[in-house]
Amino acid sequence: xxxxxxxxxFAMFTAGTTFCxxxxxxxxxxxxxxxxVPDWPTSFGSIxxxxxxxxxxxxxxxxxxxxxxxxxxTIILAIWTWRVETRRWMKALAVGALGTVIAQGVLGxxxxxxxxxxxxxxxxxxxxQTFFCIAVAIAxxxxxxxxxxxxxVELDSRRPNLITLTLFSIFVLYxxxxxxxxxxHHGMSWWPHVVNAPVVALVLTWTAVRALAVYAxxxxxxxxxxxxxxxxxxxxxxxxxxxxxxxxxxxxxxQPELPMVLSTVAHVAVGALLLATAVVLAxxxxxxVPVSFAxxxxxxxxxxxxx
Amino acid sequence: MNKRTWIALAGLLCxxxxxxxxxxxxxxxxxxxxxxxxQPAAPAATPIDPATVASVSGTVKLDGAVPKxxxxxxxxxxxxxxxxxxxxxxxxxxxxxxxxxxxxxxLGTRTFDVPTAAxxxxxxxxxxxxxxxxxxxxxxxxxKNDDPTTHxxxxxxxxxxxxxxxxxxxxAPITKSFAREEIMLPVKCNQHPWMRMYINVVKSPFYAxxxxxxxxxxxxxxPGTYTIAxxxxxxxxxxxxxxxxxKDSKTVDQSFKQQ
Numbered sequence: 001x002x003x004x005x006x007x008x009x010f011a012m013f014t015a016g017t018t019f020c021x022x023x024x025x026x027x028x029x030x031x032x033x034x035x036x037v038p039d040w041p042t043s044f045g046s047i048x049x050x051x052x053x054x055x056x057x058x059x060x061x062x063x064x065x066x067x068x069x070x071x072x073x074t075i076i077l078a079i080w081t082w083r084v085e086t087r088r089w090m091k092a093l094a095v096g097a098l099g100t101v102i103a104q105g106v107l108g109x110x111x112x113x114x115x116x117x118x119x120x121x122x123x124x125x126x127x128x129q130t131f132f133c134i135a136v137a138i139a140x141x142x143x144x145x146x147x148x149x150x151x152x153v154e155l156d157s158r159r160p161n162l163i164t165l166t167l168f169s170i171f172v173l174y175x176x177x178x179x180x181x182x183x184x185h186h187g188m189s190w191w192p193h194v195v196n197a198p199v200v201a202l203v204l205t206w207t208a209v210r211a212l213a214v215y216a217x218x219x220x221x222x223x224x225x226x227x228x229x230x231x232x233x234x235x236x237x238x239x240x241x242x243x244x245x246x247x248x249x250x251x252x253x254x255q256p257e258l259p260m261v262l263s264t265v266a267h268v269a270v271g272a273l274l275l276a277t278a279v280v281l282a283x284x285x286x287x288x289v290p291v292s293f294a295x296x297x298x299x300x301x302x303x304x305x306x307x
Numbered sequence: 308m309n310k311r312t313w314i315a316l317a318g319l320l321c322x323x324x325x326x327x328x329x330x331x332x333x334x335x336x337x338x339x340x341x342x343x344x345x346q347p348a349a350p351a352a353t354p355i356d357p358a359t360v361a362s363v364s365g366t367v368k369l370d371g372a373v374p375k376x377x378x379x380x381x382x383x384x385x386x387x388x389x390x391x392x393x394x395x396x397x398x399x400x401x402x403x404x405x406x407x408x409x410x411x412x413x414l415g416t417r418t419f420d421v422p423t424a425a426x427x428x429x430x431x432x433x434x435x436x437x438x439x440x441x442x443x444x445x446x447x448x449x450x451k452n453d454d455p456t457t458h459x460x461x462x463x464x465x466x467x468x469x470x471x472x473x474x475x476x477x478x479a480p481i482t483k484s485f486a487r488e489e490i491m492l493p494v495k496c497n498q499h500p501w502m503r504m505y506i507n508v509v510k511s512p513f514y515a516x517x518x519x520x521x522x523x524x525x526x527x528x529x530p531g532t533y534t535i536a537x538x539x540x541x542x543x544x545x546x547x548x549x550x551x552x553x554k555d556s557k558t559v560d561q562s563f564k565q566q
Contacts, residue, residue, distance in 0.1 A: 036497040038459055038471045054384040054456065055498035115461075115469050252541075254377050254393040255501035 001086040001147065008142040010080065014073045015135035019272065021070050022128055024063040026268035029125075029184055030261040033059040034116050040109040067105065074101040077138065090141060097138060100131045118187025125181035126174070129272045136276045140283055145220065152218050155292035162215070162289050165207040166282035169228075172196070172203045173275045180271065184264070190247050197239060204232050204278070211281065218288045224281040231274045238267040353417040355529045361551035364524040365560040367406045367517045367537055369398040374565060379501040381433055386456035387499060389432020395541050396565075397438075402521025403563060405439040406539050407490065407507045409514035410525065411546060413533035419511050425449040425482065428494075428504070430458050430474070435494065435504035439540070441514040442506060444488060450474065450481040462494045462506065471497075490538055505540055530555070537561045 028034050036056030037043045043061055044051050050065075051057055074097055081094035107124040114120060140146055156162050176196050182188035211225035245260040253260070374396050381387035397404040425447035429436045433454060442448055452458055452474045460481065461471040467485045474481055485492070485508040496502035507514065515523040525535075532550040542563045549559050 032500045033497055035461055035471050036459060038461075038473050044457075044473060052457065054386070056500065057457075057498055058383075060497075115463075115471060252377075252395070254379055254395065254503075 001084075003144050003147040004084055004142065005144075007080055007084060008139065008144070010073075011077060011135070011139040011142050014070070014077050015132065015139045017066070017070050017073060018132045018135045019269070021063070021066045022132060022272050023265060023269050024059070024066050025125070025128055026265040027261070028056075028059045028063050029121075029268075030264045031056060031059050031256045033057070034121070035112065036060045037064070037112070040112040064108075067108065071101050071105060074098055074135075081138070081142075087141075090138075093134065093138060093141070097131065097134045100127065100134060104128060104131055116185065118182055118185040121185035122178060122181035122187060125184070125268075126178055129177055129275050132272050133276050133279045137279060137283060140280055146287075151220075151287050153287075154215060154218065154289055156214075156289045157292040158210075158214070161291045162207070162210055162285050163282065163291060165203070165210055166278065166285050169204050169207045169278045170275070170282060172200045173271075173278055176200045177271060177275065180268075184268075190243070194239075194243065197236065201232060201236060204228055204274075207278075207281070208232075211285070215285075215289055218284075220284040221281070221288055224277050224284060227277045228274070228281060231270055231277055235267065235270045235274055238263060238270055242267040351418070352420040355527065357527075359530055359553035360527045361530055361553065361555035361557070362524060362526040362528060363533075363535060363549055363551065363557050363559050364522065365558050366521045367403045367408070367523065368401050368521055368560070368562040369396070369403050369565060370562045371565040373398045373401060381499070381501070384433065384456055384499060386454060387433030389434045393501070394434075394438045396539070397519070398521075399519055402517075402519070403539065404517055404519045404521065405437075406517040406521075406523070406537050406561075406563075407439055407441060407505070407514065408517065408523045408525065408535060408537050408561075409441065409490075409507065409509050410511055410528070411534045411536035413531050414511055414513070417511070417529075419443070421445045422512070427451060428460075430454055430460075430496075430502075433458075433496075433499050433502060435502060437516065438504050439516050440504065440506050441516055442485070442508055443512060444486060444508055444510050445484050447482050447484050448506070450483065452476060452478055457498065458496045458502070459498055460494060461497055462492055464489055464492045467492065467508070473498075490536075490544075491540055507538070535559055537563075539563055 033056030037051070037060045039045065041047070043049070043064060051061055053061060078094040078098040082091050085091050085094070104124065104127045107120060107127060111117065111120045111124050176193065179188065179193040179196055183190050183193050208225045208228045211221050215221045242263040245257070245263045250257060250260045377393040377395065379391040379393055381389065381391055394405060421443050426440060426442050426449070428440060428448060428450045430451065431453045433456070440448075450460055455476050457473055457475045459471060459473040463469060464485070466487045466489045470483070472481060485506070487508065488510055489508045492506045492508060494504045494506055513525050513528055515525050517523045528551055530551050530553045532548065534546050534548055536544055536546045538544045542565075545561055545563065547559055547561060549557055551557060
């Protein structure tokens with residue numbers, strides 16, 4: 001399929017808007033505004049009227065409006081991709097994105113109707129970042145480099161191989177995301193999230209260092225690996241500040257205070273970027289650094305790679 | 308796209324819309340202004356001889372330095388013009404206001420008539436008045452909004468049914484009740500996150516909330532030995548035992564230590 005510049009830009013725009021939606025959602029949680037609009041799918045009984053945007057309503061209703069816009073973008077993206085794409089798996093991915101955004105909307109509604117149960121609210125938070133990763137992946141797969149360039153390939157025969165490390169990074173990030181979401185939504189104490197943070201840091205550092213030490217000359221691998229390290233350091237600092245403002249200093253606050261809101265929202269946003277970067281790294285490693293046949297079939301070391 | 312794909316997409320859309328409709332029906336099914344529970348008829352109240360009733364009164368104090376009162380920032384809604392101080396611990400001169408005092412134990416199997424008069428919660432200056440309220444199980448609570456802005460009233464009980472309703476300015480009062488006993492049941496407004504109050508739901512009429520001078524009085528008690536509980540939203544519960552003879556009037560003071 002030839003490179004479709006308009007589709008790629010639209011996919012990038014959808015991913016960018018989804019990132020804004022994540023920030024809007026994090027603002028709702030940090031400002032404890034999730035139930036300021038008590039009904040759903042209507043807002044104060046209306047589908048289209050914009051309520052008086054004061055107090056918690058401005059966070060909750062803004063979140064709903066951006067979510068509707070992202071839903072619309074995803075419908076367009078899915079139809080467009082279905083019509084122009086020749087890669088079957090891309091069509092499936094676009095339909096998967098549409099299914100995810102519908103499920104996300106339903107979860108958002110359920111969490112309002114059931115008064116923010118931690119399990120549903122945390123599932124809403126986790127699925128939000130999953131959808132963001134899908135949107136970013138679509139943007140990668142529709143990009144010029146992915147579509148038209150012949151990939152530079154280097155076989156990986158190390159143990160554990162890099163693709164395993166990147167998938168493990170995504171797994172630990174996901175666990176961390178769920179632990180963080182459960183804490184934010186009052187379903188769990190803070191300590192599992194904090195205790196898991198060094199594990200995440202270790203796995204991500206191992207992955208990024210391996211990618212940079214062995215495959216730095218492959219730009220598509222080098223760039224997300226560097227971004228992963230940079231975002232990891234930023235995220236650890238933000239996590240520390242968020243802990244201070246929310247757990248240590250903000251425990252008895254009579255209302256959400258600005259330092260707590262800013263630090264926790266930034267922590268959620270950088271966490272989403274970290275997860276998306278890990279997904280991009282995994283995609284690029286899968287393309288550029290495939291596992292060698294010898295490594296895939298133990299006991300066949302030294303034998304020629306079969307066609 | 309081929310025909311089958313269009314049918315699949317249409318089916319997906321119908322499924323989503325069906326789920327939305329189902330969820331909104333659930334919301335609509337909740338009555339907006341009716342007392343909570345349809346309970347079985349209450350047994351007749353156990354008679355109390357008015358000639359023998361006793362009373363207990365006292366003062367609740369805070370031991371140690373009175374904490375600095377936290378400020379509330381109401382700037383996110385220009386319609387909020389209330390006093391901008393928090394009511395977490397109110398202890399003017401060491402006398403603690405907003406402590407819920409009730410007979411926790413000693414009434415045995417006695418039952419009591421539920422008052423027909425409703426108690427009122429008023430939202431004024433983007434604060435709840437009163438900050439701590441006592442009410443009997445099944446007794447109506449009338450919630451008014453005297454502010455020029457919309458509030459939502461959202462109790463977060465542990466043992467009663469949770470609900471969340473918005474109330475625009477000049478809207479009709481919302482009437483609710485709680486079916487089960489629950490102490491320090493938080494009520495909050497998600498539109499104005501500093502707005503918080505506590506409802507205490509008990510089975511007997513023997514309760515009081517301390518005033519700004521820290522004083523309380525519980526009258527009309529039949530003679531007996533009782534456990535009096537003092538509950539403060541942040542400092543928790545403390546209890547004392549008291550034995551009341553006929554026509555007794557005893558003083559039971561209590562003090563809380565700052566944590």
